[in-house]
Amino acid sequence: MESYLSSVVKQFKYYKMLGEKAMDQLQEEQLFWQYNEESNSIAILVNHITGNMLSRFTDFLTTDGEKPWRNRDAEFLNPFNSKEELINKWNKGWSCLLSTLEDLTEADLEGVVYIRNDGHTVTEAINRQLAHYPYHIGQMVFIAKMLKNEDWQTLSIARNKSGDYNYRKFAQERDIRHFTDDL
Secondary structure, three states: OHHHHHHHHHHHHHHHHHHHHHHHOOOHHHHHOOOOOOOOOHHHHHHHHHHHHHHHHOOOOOOOOOOOOOOHHHHHOOOOOOHHHHHHHHHHHHHHHHHHHHHOOHHHOOOEEEEOOEEEEHHHHHHHHHHHHHHHHHHHHHHHHHHHHHHOOOOOOOOOOHHHHHHHHHOOOOOOOOOOOOO
């Protein structure tokens, strides 16, 4: 189970990096762009993701993950006036999540935590968020890719480069490692 904890921390850090690399390619005003009124901007997605992180992972083992102070509906409005404010909130959410995960022990994993009064093992609660955050980070990447168009710098294996990537991977000794270890 220790490998589970280290693996999920690496997975979360990977998705954090993807979100940051997508945002880094954009001009400040592009972080606030919305396709239409019903769509979310990257800024709104950051606000929602971080609001969720702060609610779920503050006092993670001892209080319901839906905190009384959370205003989920307000997370779908843009509260930011600048990229700096957005990045500060992003980092605050990730810091809360990662420090909580890094403090967990194997013994904590079978404990029960609640989200809106629904019990989850700690493992289930972590897995729930490991599905939720990448869902929205994928939206962020898609928005950034649309905005950058032909100037987009890929965050994964470049088109027509799978053979090169596989050659490099298979040139390595077979070993147990996390796929993010050599990024």
